[in-house]
Amino acid sequence: MVIRALICALLAGLAPALPAAAGDAPRRVVSMNLCTDQLAMMLAEPGQLISVSNLARDPVSSAMVDEAGAYPENHGAAEEVFLLKPDLVLAGSYTNQAATALLRRLGVRVEVLDPATSMEDVHAGILAVGRALGQEDAATDMAARFEADLAALRAAPASGLRAALYYANGYSLGDQTLAGQILASAGFANVTAEAGLSSGGFLPLEVLIVSNPDLVIQGDRYPGAARAEELLDHPALSALGPQLPRGVLADRDWICGTPHVLRAAADLRAAQATLHGGH
Amino acid sequence: MNLLETRDLGVSRGPCPVLHGITLRVAPGEFVGLLGPNGAGKTTFLRAALGLIASSGQSSLASLPQGERARAASFLPQGREIAWPMPVEAVVALGRTAHPSATRATDRAAVERALARMGLEALRHRSATELSGGEQARTLIARALAQEAPLLLADEPTAGLDPAAQIAVMETFADLAAAGGAVIASLHDLGLAARHCTRLILLHRGTLAADGPPRAVLTPDNLARVFGIRARLEDTSDGLVFQPLGRIAP
Amino acid sequence: MRLPYPALIALLTALVALMFAASLLIGPAAIGLSDSLGALFRGEGEAVTLVMREVRLPRAILGLFVGGALGLSGAMMQGMLRNPLAEPGLIGTSASAALGAVIAIQTGLAAAFTLALPLAALAGAMVSVALILALAGPRGTTLVLILAGIGISAMAGALTSLVLNLSPNPFAASEIMFWIMGSLADRSMVHVTLALPFMVLGIALALPVARGLDALTLGEDAAASMGVRVGRLRVLLVVSAAALVGGATAVAGAIGFVGLVVPHLLRRAVGARPALLLPASALGGSAMVLAADIAVRLIAPDRDLKLGVLTALVGAPFFLHLILRSRKEVL
Numbered sequence: 118m119v120i121r122a123l124i125c126a127l128l129a130g131l132a133p134a135l136p137a138a139a140g141d142a143p144r145r146v147v148s149m150n151l152c153t154d155q156l157a158m159m160l161a162e163p164g165q166l167i168s169v170s171n172l173a174r175d176p177v178s179s180a181m182v183d184e185a186g187a188y189p190e191n192h193g194a195a196e197e198v199f200l201l202k203p204d205l206v207l208a209g210s211y212t213n214q215a216a217t218a219l220l221r222r223l224g225v226r227v228e229v230l231d232p233a234t235s236m237e238d239v240h241a242g243i244l245a246v247g248r249a250l251g252q253e254d255a256a257t258d259m260a261a262r263f264e265a266d267l268a269a270l271r272a273a274p275a276s277g278l279r280a281a282l283y284y285a286n287g288y289s290l291g292d293q294t295l296a297g298q299i300l301a302s303a304g305f306a307n308v309t310a311e312a313g314l315s316s317g318g319f320l321p322l323e324v325l326i327v328s329n330p331d332l333v334i335q336g337d338r339y340p341g342a343a344r345a346e347e348l349l350d351h352p353a354l355s356a357l358g359p360q361l362p363r364g365v366l367a368d369r370d371w372i373c374g375t376p377h378v379l380r381a382a383a384d385l386r387a388a389q390a391t392l393h394g395g396h
Numbered sequence: 397m398n399l400l401e402t403r404d405l406g407v408s409r410g411p412c413p414v415l416h417g418i419t420l421r422v423a424p425g426e427f428v429g430l431l432g433p434n435g436a437g438k439t440t441f442l443r444a445a446l447g448l449i450a451s452s453g454q455s456s457l458a459s460l461p462q463g464e465r466a467r468a469a470s471f472l473p474q475g476r477e478i479a480w481p482m483p484v485e486a487v488v489a490l491g492r493t494a495h496p497s498a499t500r501a502t503d504r505a506a507v508e509r510a511l512a513r514m515g516l517e518a519l520r521h522r523s524a525t526e527l528s529g530g531e532q533a534r535t536l537i538a539r540a541l542a543q544e545a546p547l548l549l550a551d552e553p554t555a556g557l558d559p560a561a562q563i564a565v566m567e568t569f570a571d572l573a574a575a576g577g578a579v580i581a582s583l584h585d586l587g588l589a590a591r592h593c594t595r596l597i598l599l600h601r602g603t604l605a606a607d608g609p610p611r612a613v614l615t616p617d618n619l620a621r622v623f624g625i626r627a628r629l630e631d632t633s634d635g636l637v638f639q640p641l642g643r644i645a646p
Numbered sequence: 647m648r649l650p651y652p653a654l655i656a657l658l659t660a661l662v663a664l665m666f667a668a669s670l671l672i673g674p675a676a677i678g679l680s681d682s683l684g685a686l687f688r689g690e691g692e693a694v695t696l697v698m699r700e701v702r703l704p705r706a707i708l709g710l711f712v713g714g715a716l717g718l719s720g721a722m723m724q725g726m727l728r729n730p731l732a733e734p735g736l737i738g739t740s741a742s743a744a745l746g747a748v749i750a751i752q753t754g755l756a757a758a759f760t761l762a763l764p765l766a767a768l769a770g771a772m773v774s775v776a777l778i779l780a781l782a783g784p785r786g787t788t789l790v791l792i793l794a795g796i797g798i799s800a801m802a803g804a805l806t807s808l809v810l811n812l813s814p815n816p817f818a819a820s821e822i823m824f825w826i827m828g829s830l831a832d833r834s835m836v837h838v839t840l841a842l843p844f845m846v847l848g849i850a851l852a853l854p855v856a857r858g859l860d861a862l863t864l865g866e867d868a869a870a871s872m873g874v875r876v877g878r879l880r881v882l883l884v885v886s887a888a889a890l891v892g893g894a895t896a897v898a899g900a901i902g903f904v905g906l907v908v909p910h911l912l913r914r915a916v917g918a919r920p921a922l923l924l925p926a927s928a929l930g931g932s933a934m935v936l937a938a939d940i941a942v943r944l945i946a947p948d949r950d951l952k953l954g955v956l957t958a959l960v961g962a963p964f965f966l967h968l969i970l971r972s973r974k975e976v977l
Contacts, residue, residue, distance in 0.1 A: 285817050286950070287832065319948045321674035322832050323697040341815035342751045344824055348832045353700035357693075448870055466873030477865040479728035480918035493861045493872040523918070539864070543872060 142251025143205035143226070149193045149216070150209030151178055152373035153230050156246040157207055158184050159375070160255050168201055177337050180369040180377040195219040205249060233295050233374025234316075236267055236302065242374045263376050267302065270382055275304040276389050281325055282309065283354075284336040285345040289320035296371050299378050303385035305332070326353055333357060334385075337368040398423050399547040399578045400445060400469070404453035407437075407444045415440045415602040418453070422580060424546065427573035429589035430582040431613070432599035433623055438582035439474060441599065442549050445580075446471055457547075466494035470540040472550040476532050481523040484516055484535050491542030510541040514568070530561030537568060548572060550581040554588060566592035590614055590629065590638035598622055610636060620644050651922055654915055658929035662710065665936035669706040670698065672940055674947045704835045707842075709936040712830070712898045715845045715890035717931020718924055720905015722852055723775075725859035725920035726883045730910060731788055731968055734891045735902030735954075738798025739774045743888075743895035744825040745802040746770025748809050752818070764844045768892030774798050775884045788972045827954030828899030830939050837897040844893030849928070851886035855879050856921035863920065901938075901954045903961020904931050910964060934960075 146161060147168045148154045154173040157166050158181055171192050172178055173185035191197050195216040198206060206227045208217050217227050228249040233239045240260050247256020280300055282290045290296045292310040294317055300307050308330040309320055325333070335349050348354070370381035398421045406416035415437040422428055430438050444451035447458030447465060457469050470491065478487060488510050492503040511517050514534045519527065524535050533553065540548055548569070554562040562585070569579040570592050580597075583589045589596055589610065596613040598606040600622045606613045614629050627640040649657070671682055677694055684690040686698040716734060723732040723739075734740045750756040750766035781794040806825055810818045858879040861869035870876045894901070908930035909923055916922035935953065938960075942951040 319950065321947065323673050323675040323701045326697050326701065327675040327677070327693050329693050339815040339817065341813040341818060342754070342757065343813070343815040343817035344751070344821050345817035346815070351700070351832060351834045352836065353696050353834065356696055356700065443867065446871055448867055462870070462875060463873045466871060469871070471868060471871035473865055473867040473871075475865070477728075477863075477868070479863045479865075480913070480920065482863060482918045486917055486919055487863070490861055490864060491872065493857060493869075493874060496873070536864070549871075 143203075143249075145201070145203045146205045146207065146250060147191060147198050147201050147203040148173075148207040149191060149198060150207065150212050150230070152209055152232065152242075152375065153207035153246060154185065155179070155181050155373055155375045155377070156230075156243060157250065158188070159259065160243075160247050160252045161250050162252065165250065167203070168198075176369070177339060178369055178372055180367075180373070180375065180380075195223075199223055199225065207246065207249065234293060234298075235295065236298050236378075238295070239374040239376070239378060240264065243376075259376065263379065266376070266379050270302050270379060270386070273304060273386065275306075276386075278305055278331040278389065279308050279311070279328075280305040280332040280334055281307070281320070281328070281330040282334050283320070283325065283349070285343065285349065287319050287322060287325075287348055288317060289314060289325075290317050291315040295374055295378065299371060299382045299385065300334075302379075303382040304389075305385070322348065322351060322353060326357060330357075398456070400580070401456040402445055402454060405441070405444055405455055406452040407440050407449060408452070413602060415444060415451075415599075418599075418604050420597065420604070420607060422547070422578050424576050424578055425573055425594070426578045427570050427592065427594045428578070428580040429593035429596045429610075430580055430599065431586065431589055431596055432582075432605075435601075436599040436622075437602040438599055439551050440602075442471070442551050442580070442582060446549060463494075463496070466543065466545070468545055469547040469549055470494070470543040470545045472536055472540050472548070472553055474551040474555070476529075476536055476556075478524045478532065478536070481525040483521050484524050484527070484538075485511060485520040487524045487535050488516070488538045488542050491539045491544075494543045494545070506542050506544055510538040513541055514538040530557050530564070533557055533561060533565060537565065541572075546577045548577065548579045548581075550579065552584065553581050554583065554585060562588060570594075586614065586623075586627070586640065587638045590636045610638075614638060648917065649915060651916060654912075654926060655929065658926060658933065661933045662929050662936070665933050665940070666706050666710055668940055669709055669936050670702050672943055673697070673702055674943065700834060701832075704833050704838045705830050705939070706936070707838050708830050708833050708898060709939045710932045711842060711845045712894040712901065713904060713932035713935025714928040715848060715894040715931070716901060716904035716935065717908040718849065718852060718928040719887045719890040720931070721909040721920070721923045721927035722859070722883055722887055723905070724909055725862060725923070726880065727778075727782065727791065728862065729788060729791055730913075731791055731906070731965070731972070733903065733906035734771075734887070735900060735904075736799075736906060736965070737774070737778050737791060737795035738802055739771050739778075739887065739891045740895050740900035740902065741799045741802035741806070741826075742774035743767040743771040743892045744900045745806045745809075746892070747896045748806050748825060752809050752813050760840065764840055764893050764896040767896035768844060768888050770802070771888035771892040771895070772884065774802065775887055779880070779884070788969075792969075823952060824899045826900060827952030827958075828895075828901035829942075829950060829952050829954075830898055830935075831942075831950045833897060841893040841897040844889045844896075848886045848888075848890030848893065851882050851889065852924060855882050855886075856924050859883075859920040859924070899952075899954070901935065901957055903954075903957045903965065904934055906968075907957075907961045907964050908934055910968065 146166045148157045149170050151170060151172040154169040168191045169185050169188045171190040174182055176182050193213055193216060203225055206220055206225055208227055208229050210229050210231045221227050230242055233242055243260045244256050247253050282296050289309040291314040292307050293315040297307050308328045312324055312328055338346055370377045400422040403419050405418040407414050418441060432438050443449045445455045445457055457465055460468055489507045511520055514537055516534060516538055553565050566588050569581060573579050596610050598613050598618060605622050606618050619625055619627055624644050625640050626642055626644055629638050675697055681694055682698055685694040689695045720733045724730055746766035746769050747763055750762045756763040777798055778794055782790045807822050810822055858874040861872050861874045866876050909927045912926045912930050916926050938953050938956040941956055942953060945951060
């Protein structure tokens with residue numbers, strides 16, 4: 118309490134307007150999380166969103182780099198966000214807890230979105246962000262379009278092919294994950310789920326090799342070098358057989374529960390053709 | 397034939413000379429006691445004569461190639477360092493490092509002779525680091541003997557030993573000299589030196605202050621000038637006896 | 647009665663062979679014995695062959711050589727400094743080699759020129775050994791050795807963290823653990839060809855100077871008077887230790903305590919003779935690292951438990967025991 122009083126006193130001159138009264142659409146929204154960044158950019162009306170996180174501008178992780186360029190960026194620090202005088206802060210459940218707790222104590226409304234692990238979560242996330250922004254109608258429309266597109270994608274016949282998602286350090290994702298669901302929606306069986314990992318976890322390289330997948334989907338590379346990514350260059354992995362040419366599938370469409378996941382699934386379906394052609 | 401011959405040997409540490417103008421010869425049969433107070437240059441002289449440190453002037457040993465030098469002179473450094481708990485016979489066998497082309501049998505025989513000479517047969521399997529100071533000293537002397545070089549240079553070989561061990565060391569060295577080798581040992585105990593050495597060399601502030609038989613070197617004048625002490629030196633029925641009596645104010 | 651030296655070497659060789667075989671046969675993918683051997687030697691079964699030849703074989707080969715390099719360099723450094731606490735991990739050699747490797751990777755040097763990685767690790771190791779010699783003097787007293795080691799390790803560790811934290815790659819920062827603790831997980835034949843020549847060079851330089859190490863037991867002056875060229879010996883040992891530790895660390899990170907524990911365990915068995923300790927420690931190191939690498943796969947198959955965790959759990963108590971024993975010298 119002492120700290121709060123102190124910070125309030127220090128920042129008295131900069132204190133934001135009172136939080137928007139319930140029912141009013143917030144007018145100064147700051148997003149601190151890559152996924153809420155993207156949903157907010159899709160749903161907010163012009164002028165309503167005043168800042169997105171710096172990750173939204175990272176071409177490896179963000180599917181909306183161009184759009185994000187139009188917004189001032191923040192780095193997730195409580196002080197920086199507070200000085201923007203937001204009346205709503207959107208955060209993810211993995212956002213720095215100390216920062217969101219501090220903002221709350223300073224009287225800022227903070228809405229936290231859990232990361233999506235299924236298509237249903239994507240649907241719910243769209244509606245939740247729409248509700249927080251006071252843009253229920255736009256959100257309902259987007260959610261309905263998402264459901265329709267998803268249904269169309271799922272209606273196509275399954276390929277019968279088995280794929281594995283493989284990232285730096287040998288991290289892989291099972292079927293109870295968003296990426297796993299994208300894989301399923303594109304008609305692939307998930308090798309990692311067969312190996313007993315339903316959520317995320319480390320899949321030893323030799324287990325991956327022995328499970329003999331038809332396709333290994335690797336993550337994008339970050340700039341600079343890391344030993345964690347060396348594994349993706351392991352000769353045994355290259356010798357495993359068909360690999361999607363790097364860059365066909367972009368990480369950025371797989372990370373967040375936004376309608377872009379359908380683009381990821383569609384790309385994957387399209388890639389099957391290449392794969393069959395190559396065989 | 398001399399076993400060591402130095403001419404105008406000198407050593408400088410930076411600009412300061414710590415040893416200069418040492419000219420001497422050591423012949424077979426001599427047991428030379430190298431005397432002088434702390435800092436007189438005894439260790440420096442031994443190391444310079446062996447070529448272990450850079451020096452000016454000449455030393456017959458230092459000018460030899462390192463391999464030949466190891467067969468011309470052995471060296472017992474100060475401190476009796478034995479870093480690892482090696483068996484006594486293995487420590488003694490280290491002396492054979494100086495003979496890289498010798499046969500196994502030759503090496504073996506030399507080690508056995510050295511062990512026998514120092515009475516170490518019973519201790520041969522004991523760990524050298526667990527021995528008493530006197531036993532370690534014997535082990536290290538045996539190591540030097542196994543090197544089978546005619547000249548032995550020893551730096552304070554009696555330091556830290558009990559009287560019996562000190563006498564044993566001096567007698568061994570005297571025997572070596574009597575058998576046709578030569579020993580140069582730096583000593584602090586003037587009594588031991590007077591009694592056992594055939595010749596004494598007195599160093600004073602890096603220079604040669606006196607060189608000759610014990611009686612000629614341990615004069616009241618030399619003792620006063622170099623050590624700042626007075627002493628009694630007497631020929632007795634038990635041989636030469638030396639006893640320091642007191643200090644002299646400088 | 648002590649085991650004769652040839653019998654000891656034969657025993658250690660058998661142990662290493664056993665560990666090497668176990669390392670090939672144990673892994674997260676359950677593959678039967680006959681399938682494993684068939685795949686390894688005759689290439690039967692495409693996927694299993696890939697696992698055996700490209701995943702497990704390089705890992706086992708690296709375990710063999712990295713362990714050998716660490717055991718050998720530990721025994722060498724102890725012989726050179728005449729102190730049983732001299733060990734590449736404890737005196738900062740491994741940490742400095744890791745720093746060299748990290749710099750080579752992060753500056754892109756390693757990508758541009760493959761040999762840059764082990765060479766940079768070697769350079770790091772060399773600098774630290776030279777520094778230790780300068781700080782601790784020809785005979786490293788325990789106190790100075792440990793203090794100098796702490797200083798060099800802390801410096802190298804901090805610089806490694808700095809370089810990794812400045813990397814644009816988000817995974818780089820999480821790699822600090824690998825460089826501090828070491829791991830053989832997911833290494834490939836590429837790493838084997840990279841590191842092996844350096845470790846072989848280190849072994850080739852070390853063995854001919856072994857007899858000089860024996861003589862050094864009696865001190866530098868005594869060794870020199872017995873015909874050992876002490877300066878040349880020291881240079882050879884420094885280059886050899888740097889090549890061994892540099893090669894090992896470049897591909898496996900800094901694995902501590904192997905060079906401490908193994909020579910300590912074997913010293914009595916070889917009659918404390920530094921020259922005889924070298925081959926025995928190399929074999930013992932191989933056995934220890936191979937065993938530790940098997941253990942990390944059995945204890946936490948899906949966690950990439952770091953090798954250094956296990957070697958430290960075994961080695962740290964030894965270290966404390968040795969400190970206690972040499973306390974007299976320290977105080």
